[in-house]
Amino acid sequence: MTSIMVVDDDQDLAEMLGIVLTGAGYEVDLVNRGDEVMPLFTVHAPDLVLLDVMLPGLNGVEVCKLIREVSMVPIVMLSARGDKQDVVAGLEAGADDYMVKPFDPLELVARMKVRLRRSAVEVNTELCIGNLKIDQIEHSIIRDGQTIALTRLEFDLLVALAKEPGRVFSREALLSEVWGYRPATDTRLVNVHIQRLRSKIEINPEDPKVIVTVRGVGYKAGVPGNSQ
Amino acid sequence: MKFQLKPPLKAWRSSLVFRVTGTIVALSLILIWLLGSALFSRVSSGIFDEKLTLSILDAQSTARNTQIQLTYSKYQDKAALTLVFDDILALPPRTFEGTAKEIAVFSFPNINDTFKFDGTSNLLDPKSIPENFREITRKANETRWERANLIYLDGSIEPGIVVGQDLIIAGVGKYEFYVVFSLSQQEKTMTLIFNYLLLAGIVLTFLIGLTTYFAMRRLIAPIQDAARVAEELTKGNLDLRMDFQGEDEIASLGYSFNEMAVSLQQQISRLENLSKLQQRFVSDVSHELRTPLTTIRMASQVIFATKDTFEPTVARSAELLISQIERFESLLTDLLEVSRFDAQAAIMEIEETDLVALVKETIDYVHPSQDRIVILHAPNTPIMVDVDPRRIKRIIRNLISNALDHRENQRVDVQIAESENEVSVGVRDYGSGFNYTDRKMLFERFWRADSSRARSTGGTGLGLSISLEDAKLHQGEIEVWGERGRGAHFVLTIPKYAGGSIESRPISAQL
Numbered sequence: 001m002t003s004i005m006v007v008d009d010d011q012d013l014a015e016m017l018g019i020v021l022t023g024a025g026y027e028v029d030l031v032n033r034g035d036e037v038m039p040l041f042t043v044h045a046p047d048l049v050l051l052d053v054m055l056p057g058l059n060g061v062e063v064c065k066l067i068r069e070v071s072m073v074p075i076v077m078l079s080a081r082g083d084k085q086d087v088v089a090g091l092e093a094g095a096d097d098y099m100v101k102p103f104d105p106l107e108l109v110a111r112m113k114v115r116l117r118r119s120a121v122e123v124n125t126e127l128c129i130g131n132l133k134i135d136q137i138e139h140s141i142i143r144d145g146q147t148i149a150l151t152r153l154e155f156d157l158l159v160a161l162a163k164e165p166g167r168v169f170s171r172e173a174l175l176s177e178v179w180g181y182r183p184a185t186d187t188r189l190v191n192v193h194i195q196r197l198r199s200k201i202e203i204n205p206e207d208p209k210v211i212v213t214v215r216g217v218g219y220k221a222g223v224p225g226n227s228q
Numbered sequence: 229m230k231f232q233l234k235p236p237l238k239a240w241r242s243s244l245v246f247r248v249t250g251t252i253v254a255l256s257l258i259l260i261w262l263l264g265s266a267l268f269s270r271v272s273s274g275i276f277d278e279k280l281t282l283s284i285l286d287a288q289s290t291a292r293n294t295q296i297q298l299t300y301s302k303y304q305d306k307a308a309l310t311l312v313f314d315d316i317l318a319l320p321p322r323t324f325e326g327t328a329k330e331i332a333v334f335s336f337p338n339i340n341d342t343f344k345f346d347g348t349s350n351l352l353d354p355k356s357i358p359e360n361f362r363e364i365t366r367k368a369n370e371t372r373w374e375r376a377n378l379i380y381l382d383g384s385i386e387p388g389i390v391v392g393q394d395l396i397i398a399g400v401g402k403y404e405f406y407v408v409f410s411l412s413q414q415e416k417t418m419t420l421i422f423n424y425l426l427l428a429g430i431v432l433t434f435l436i437g438l439t440t441y442f443a444m445r446r447l448i449a450p451i452q453d454a455a456r457v458a459e460e461l462t463k464g465n466l467d468l469r470m471d472f473q474g475e476d477e478i479a480s481l482g483y484s485f486n487e488m489a490v491s492l493q494q495q496i497s498r499l500e501n502l503s504k505l506q507q508r509f510v511s512d513v514s515h516e517l518r519t520p521l522t523t524i525r526m527a528s529q530v531i532f533a534t535k536d537t538f539e540p541t542v543a544r545s546a547e548l549l550i551s552q553i554e555r556f557e558s559l560l561t562d563l564l565e566v567s568r569f570d571a572q573a574a575i576m577e578i579e580e581t582d583l584v585a586l587v588k589e590t591i592d593y594v595h596p597s598q599d600r601i602v603i604l605h606a607p608n609t610p611i612m613v614d615v616d617p618r619r620i621k622r623i624i625r626n627l628i629s630n631a632l633d634h635r636e637n638q639r640v641d642v643q644i645a646e647s648e649n650e651v652s653v654g655v656r657d658y659g660s661g662f663n664y665t666d667r668k669m670l671f672e673r674f675w676r677a678d679s680s681r682a683r684s685t686g687g688t689g690l691g692l693s694i695s696l697e698d699a700k701l702h703q704g705e706i707e708v709w710g711e712r713g714r715g716a717h718f719v720l721t722i723p724k725y726a727g728g729s730i731e732s733r734p735i736s737a738q739l
Binding site for chain 2: 010012013016017019020023080081101102103104105106172186187188215216217
């Protein structure tokens, strides 16, 4: 059974989330303090973490960083502030997605499902992007024989671009393809994750060769053999 | 000190220093000119009069000597006479000053041909003595004078005085006798005096101008300082004060000015604190409301999901609960956005965006159907603009939703047009419209033209106010036209490039 860790200091909200998620068929752990997350995380190893930003003990952004040090588990931040700084701080700390309170529970479950699904690619086809080889079994990529670990979201993002090498993806297209969003939502999500991904896989993130920006439109996969 | 070259007319209008200095210099020029000319004419007439007196005396004594010489000479024929005259003309004595002195002799017309003699000394052209003066001299019995030019046969000309009288040779007749004196020495002196006077005048005018300029600058510096400080205060640099010393009128200006600045600063900071506190409160309230609202929303959804098992009234209640929570939520979101604008904490995220695609997407989002109610009139080519797409999308969404709410079963036209630096999006409906006089009120928070009707169509009452703020963030504007029963026309116009401003409107709201 898929297990979800819900971290929120508001007990009523946490309980309500518990009811909704249990109803959707998940196993739920409730945590109320930021500093209680890591001890429990190592024991329970949840499949996804819902993480509030404002937490007693240790704030959500810090917790997110700690989790990323040990795991690539999907993290969805819950924020009471839709402000840029908050959201960006969470995403930069390694969160995959965020929901601004008050969110629609149905949408939350839908997003969680997208984050939990295994990307259905044929294992046999060899995918490349730029000069990087994508290892679809290990969910990682290989550059010069070295494996670079990616979160599942980053991997999905890369695979989405690599599957259609010629296509230019708009931010909206990536949002619906990778995050499962309906249109007209926040494209900052894409910007931040592309940046994170570039800092991991590009030799020079200032001059990206693997994920190329198409000005005014979006992004596309880099051409193999291009000086990488 | 910074010197700037301005066009004179502009400097004249904008600078008191320039104007006062200019006026004083002009007045001194006139005064110095008048004084100088008076002085010059007195001096020159004095010099001329002296020369004239000397010349007449000299001429008379020369004539007398000549007359004596002629009287004692013996001659019976022309040759002898010529010899005598040549002798007189050959060595004209110089004047005391050493300037040229010439002599001319002409016989009267009635002289016998045998004794006719016309001659001048030293290549002097006989034309130097004016004809009318000769006539006057012939008729008069005394010494006469006139100003004339000394013309030499080699072409040179000098100013001079001609003194004329008669010579008489007994038994022969009368001769005209002219002594001509050059005034070149006097001319030279006058030129010199004139040059000195001119130089003195120029130097004096310049000194007066310079003194006035620096005196004015000194006087005006505190005023300029006050103007500069006032300007800085206006810009919000409230800590700036005027420098002043002493206890004169200027110092009292500085003192009062600084008093004013202090009081201004206190009032502004008091108001600032108040409004900051208030904005912070609104923002905090909005955030604090969000967590319980999330719980309520989830709870209502859980209840709603099982509404089939409820009594009809309970089921309807669950529906109302859900819809009102949604409304509450959008109110909260808008309120938060408004508080961000009030706190001037709104952040622009500029991206190069195709406005045509953005409007198309927004229409699909607001009204996702094929029924051709919202009709787009746009160029086929992309229009690239530097905007915060989230905000522009929100404006367009708002305008189209408004139009759809009030369309009264008519179509809604959405038009995009561009000029070189601006782009407009117009949203026109043919529905209920509004009183044109209310157009300014539309953008006020929670304002409703017709409370009973508007409320039934939903909307938070903050949409247009937020849209206007969003437009202003882009240095843009929203123009409005409307008439009751004929519909409404809202036009968003923004500069295409970040940092630009609107100079023309590709679409006008007026029909």
